[in-house]
Amino acid sequence: MESDERLIARLKDGEKLALQALYARHNVKIFRFVLRLVRDEGAAEDIVSEVFIDLWRNPGGFEGRSEASTWLMAIARNKAWSLLRKKKEAELEDETLEAIADEKDDPEVEMQKKTKGDLLRSCLLKLSAEHREVIDLVYYHEKSIEEVAAIVGIPEGTVKTRMFHARKKLAEIAKAAGVDRGWP
Amino acid sequence: MSDASDRDGAMREIEELLPWYAAGTLGADDKRRVEEALAREPYLRASLETIREDQGETIALNQALAAPRPGALDKILAVAEAEPRRPSFARRIVDATAQWAERLGRAASASPRALAFAVFAAALVVIGQGVAIVSLLPGGSLYSTASQPKSSASQGGFLLVGFAPTATAAEIADILQKKGATIVDGPRGGLYRLRVAEKPMTNEERDAALAAWRKEPIIRLALPANER
Numbered sequence: 001m002e003s004d005e006r007l008i009a010r011l012k013d014g015e016k017l018a019l020q021a022l023y024a025r026h027n028v029k030i031f032r033f034v035l036r037l038v039r040d041e042g043a044a045e046d047i048v049s050e051v052f053i054d055l056w057r058n059p060g061g062f063e064g065r066s067e068a069s070t071w072l073m074a075i076a077r078n079k080a081w082s083l084l085r086k087k088k089e090a091e092l093e094d095e096t097l098e099a100i101a102d103e104k105d106d107p108e109v110e111m112q113k114k115t116k117g118d119l120l121r122s123c124l125l126k127l128s129a130e131h132r133e134v135i136d137l138v139y140y141h142e143k144s145i146e147e148v149a150a151i152v153g154i155p156e157g158t159v160k161t162r163m164f165h166a167r168k169k170l171a172e173i174a175k176a177a178g179v180d181r182g183w184p
Numbered sequence: 185m186s187d188a189s190d191r192d193g194a195m196r197e198i199e200e201l202l203p204w205y206a207a208g209t210l211g212a213d214d215k216r217r218v219e220e221a222l223a224r225e226p227y228l229r230a231s232l233e234t235i236r237e238d239q240g241e242t243i244a245l246n247q248a249l250a251a252p253r254p255g256a257l258d259k260i261l262a263v264a265e266a267e268p269r270r271p272s273f274a275r276r277i278v279d280a281t282a283q284w285a286e287r288l289g290r291a292a293s294a295s296p297r298a299l300a301f302a303v304f305a306a307a308l309v310v311i312g313q314g315v316a317i318v319s320l321l322p323g324g325s326l327y328s329t330a331s332q333p334k335s336s337a338s339q340g341g342f343l344l345v346g347f348a349p350t351a352t353a354a355e356i357a358d359i360l361q362k363k364g365a366t367i368v369d370g371p372r373g374g375l376y377r378l379r380v381a382e383k384p385m386t387n388e389e390r391d392a393a394l395a396a397w398r399k400e401p402i403i404r405l406a407l408p409a410n411e412r
Contacts, residue, residue, distance in 0.1 A: 014268060014269040016261060016264050016265070019260070019261070019264055020257065020261070023257055023260065027251070027252055027256070027257075028251045028252070031249075031250075031251060031252045032246050032249045032251075035249055035250070036246070036249070041250055044252075045252050045253065045256050048252055048256065049256060049259050049260050050408070052260045053260055053263050053264075053407070053408075056260070056263065056264045056267070056269075057267065057410050082387075117240075117241055117244065120237065120238065120241040121241050121244065121245045124238075124241060124242060124245055125245075135238070135242055136242060136246060138203050138204060138207055138209075139203070139206075139207060139238065139239040139242035139243060140242050140243050140246040142207050142208070142209055143209065144204065144209040144210075144211075145204055145209075145210075147209075160200040160201070161200070163200065163203055164196075164199070164200050167203070167235070167238070170238060171234075181234050181237075182230070
């Protein structure tokens with residue numbers, strides 16, 4: 001399979017086929033990463049389009065210091081957070097409250113209603129965007145500490161601390177939903 | 185610092201690395217440290233089990249998410265079509281050299297003196313072509329787009345717009361007049377480059393302009409245009 005670096009070199013020569021190949025290779029993962037942040041399929045699709053349009057217009061922005069997927073995700077992440085910042089904080093809080101308000105049953109009823117997996121997935125949905133982001137990057141996108149630092153734009157030490165706190169928060173939400181796993 | 189707090193600090197450090205250990209993305213040194221600690225500490229082994237459970241559910245959650253619609257790529261390719269780029273300088277030199285190599289191959293059947301002359305002539309042409317190409321590039325850039333503004337008169341805020349196939353010339357003229365826009369290039373890939381503002385737009389202005397154009401019934405597609 002042709003490497004991403006080679007495809008980007010072909011892109012610099014104006015080859016649209018290289019753009020299509022890069023899109024085919026990365027669009028789904030970038031879309032899902034953005035969708036988990038912005039929670040709006042239309043907005044996520046627009047952001048993915050913008051990422052690949054930017055890539056077409058300025059492939060020289062890729063300097064090979066990280067993998068192409070890491071670079072593309074960093075661009076997508078900046079666009080997603082820019083959109084999130086535009087939303088009013090009050091709106092975001094309302095959405096979060098609504099999501100929590102949906103889970104009215106007490107823990108025992110919850111346990112009867114759902115499997116442990118269902119419960120954990122609903123807990124993952126309740127994490128803050130900052131915590132969702134780091135959990136997804138580590139567990140689903142399999143990014144190393146260095147790569148998460150490059151995508152999120154924070155020091156490696158902060159990446160580790162943020163992941164620790166994301167796990168701690170997830171454990172607290174899970175405990176409140178009736179899944180006590182004894183940590184933290 | 186006491187031995188106990190040293191131990192707590194070391195444990196916390198290993199605990200923080202566990203998610204990457206579970207994902208298989210730790211460097212060799214950290215991986216060895218984690219494995220040594222896991223062999224000693226039942227607490228860390230229990231924590232790793234919890235992490236693996238979270239990891240499995242995170243993967244399941246993400247895999248259940250949608251993917252972009254099949255038509256999403258068309259929008260990107262429409263922009264690429266509307267803003268084609270010249271091949272890089274290096275690529276054009278390689279192509280030119282390849283063409284001359286082919287001619288030299290034919291010349292090789294001629295006398296050695298003819299061959300030497302052909303090599304010298306080829307070198308001159310390739311160098312001359314490179315200088316000519318660079319002199320044509322705006323601002324010395326190695327890349328340019330066909331829809332790039334060619335003079336200060338074409339500076340402003342731009343959008344790429346596709347009109348609905350049913351839109352008549354009169355309707356297009358009306359909307360251009362109504363919005364004070366002019367077509368400056370196109371169609372390329374079915375999109376026209378429109379000048380919609382006198383000055384380059386901020387991101388907010390561009391988003392507002394896009395939203396306004398997309399509301400028009402005769403507009404099939406409206407996208408940000410390259411402002412460079």
